[in-house]
């Protein structure tokens with residue numbers, strides 16, 4: 001029975017060790033802010049933080065993340081950087097359909113926590129794993145730059 005640390009809370013979950021973290025978050029724990037897009041690590045909709053790094057939860061067996069610090073979009077309001085990024089998303093009216101945006105925000109926060117003032121190339125690299133079918137990329141870049149000021 002894996003024991004997980006998610007957003008500072010400990011959860012014991014009665015699931016197979018090879019179940020992807022995404023399903024545990026959404027279906028077992030009811031944390032639906034993290035989205036299912038492709039299920040094969042191609043779109044970034046399921047991005048969460050593992051010890052501060054952006055990872056794809058759809059391909060992460062839950063047995064492999066015990067003892068690590070997992071953070072989801074639900075926790076972003078608890079940090080100054082998370083709140084700044086979310087505010088920038090609103091100010092720049094980034095969201096269109098919105099489906100991919102929790103993953104986008106998780107990648108942006110991970111990027112900015114490691115590279116507080118990223119240039120265009122670093123933003124492109126840091127966000128390259130997150131697809132948006134509405135093509136909000138220009139507004140995403142603007143929002144990230146506004147936090148980086």
Ligand code: FES
Nearest residue numbers: 037038039044058
């Ligand atoms: Fe995980 Fe697409 S749902 S990368």
